[in-house]
Amino acid sequence: MARRSLQPIYWDGDAVMIVDQRVLPHKDKVLRCTTPRQVIQAIKKMAIRGAPAVGIAGAMALALGAQSITAADPKTFRRKFVGLCDRVRAARPTGNNLGWAVEAVYSVAVENPDADVPTLQRLIREKSQQILEEDIAINRAIGRWGRQVIPKGARILTYCNAGALATGDYGTALGVIRAAFEADPTVHVTCCETRPFLQGSRLTAYELLHEGIPSTLITDNAAGSLMQQGKIDVVVVGADRIAANGDTANKIGTYTLAALARANGIPFYVAAPRSTIDPTIANGSAIPIEERDPKEVTHFNGRRVAPKEMAAHNPAFDVTPNKLITGIITEVGILKRPYRKNIRQALEQA
Numbered sequence: 001m002a003r004r005s006l007q008p009i010y011w012d013g014d015a016v017m018i019v020d021q022r023v024l025p026h027k028d029k030v031l032r033c034t035t036p037r038q039v040i041q042a043i044k045k046m047a048i049r050g051a052p053a054v055g056i057a058g059a060m061a062l063a064l065g066a067q068s069i070t071a072a073d074p075k076t077f078r079r080k081f082v083g084l085c086d087r088v089r090a091a092r093p094t095g096n097n098l099g100w101a102v103e104a105v106y107s108v109a110v111e112n113p114d115a116d117v118p119t120l121q122r123l124i125r126e127k128s129q130q131i132l133e134e135d136i137a138i139n140r141a142i143g144r145w146g147r148q149v150i151p152k153g154a155r156i157l158t159y160c161n162a163g164a165l166a167t168g169d170y171g172t173a174l175g176v177i178r179a180a181f182e183a184d185p186t187v188h189v190t191c192c193e194t195r196p197f198l199q200g201s202r203l204t205a206y207e208l209l210h211e212g213i214p215s216t217l218i219t220d221n222a223a224g225s226l227m228q229q230g231k232i233d234v235v236v237v238g239a240d241r242i243a244a245n246g247d248t249a250n251k252i253g254t255y256t257l258a259a260l261a262r263a264n265g266i267p268f269y270v271a272a273p274r275s276t277i278d279p280t281i282a283n284g285s286a287i288p289i290e291e292r293d294p295k296e297v298t299h300f301n302g303r304r305v306a307p308k309e310m311a312a313h314n315p316a317f318d319v320t321p322n323k324l325i326t327g328i329i330t331e332v333g334i335l336k337r338p339y340r341k342n343i344r345q346a347l348e349q350a
């Protein structure tokens with residue numbers, strides 16, 4: 001399968017190829033994964049990240065694993081496959097798309113009870129590719145809806161990386177920005193560096209330059225001041241998991257931006273596919289928040305900054321309450337209050 005220019009993951013024969021986002025933008029390194037374990041490690045170590053991209057990686061890990069399951073009959077195959085699904089699902093906890101993709105791939109085994117093992121292996125591999133391709137189409141739809149809320153010449157603020165690299169391609173929040181820029185080249189993007197992993201300064205900045213979108217990088221701390229000075233017209237961010245009531249988990253610091261946007265009368269949009277919505281979680285307080293290595297906080301670029309004895313706390317995500325969200329841009333439209341009802345209806349749509 002040919003790789004599109006910023007596509008972070010793709011099949012090459014029987015291998016899953018993952019663009020190593022830890023070394024971007026300065027190195028173009030691609031990991032060749034031939035076992036599910038390698039893909040799971042790539043997810044855990046953030047070589048691939050961003051909720052939709054992690055979901056796609058999970059689906060491809062299952063396809064790799066399915067290929068190597070030795071089973072004389074479909075029943076044994078399914079039993080072994082369930083164990084693999086559990087291991088893949090556990091790779092990262094907060095993003096909903098991983099569990100969603102695992103369910104989607106597992107349903108292939110359930111929906112084809114009479115298929116023999118080689119057929120199941122083929123169908124599972126095809127499903128992983130389908131999830132990738134559908135994600136790209138979904139992002140383009142999110143872009144078409146989202147550009148409608150971006151005013152002419154808008155100064156847009158975004159956070160973390162919700163771009164091509166975080167998805168199958170094109171991006172969610174950055175998909176909205178790409179679509180807005182295609183229609184109106186006078187927009188300007190402010191991108192926050194996004195401590196501690198720097199997805200903004202390394203990945204979003206790289207994507208914005210790649211697309212030729214006028215943009216400026218700021219420290220996370222500068223966002224409030226810019227809003228206060230009237231230099232931001234709209235905020236668009238991605239999401240990792242959206243509860244049934246619209247509360248949204250996204251990269252740590254998103255809640256701060258939403259509160260600042262509200263304080264300054266600036267619309268705050270979340271852009272995400274429906275696969276990010278978790279209807280089993282009533283509100284944001286039940287969203288599992290990943291705690292990452294404290295070294296990401298105590299060290300910078302591999303070098304210790306904080307004193308040796310200093311303890312650090314490193315939650316990777318926070319939850320923005322629905323009341324701070326102007327709208328949730330999905331592939332089927334922009335969801336507004338009352339979120340619980342409108343989210344339910346959006347999930348019921350084909």
Ligand code: MRU
Nearest residue numbers: 049050051160162166238239251
């Ligand atoms: O820890 P990361 O880099 O996986 O976090 C990514 C984000 O928080 C993104 O904003 C989110 O996954 C949406 S990506 C389309």
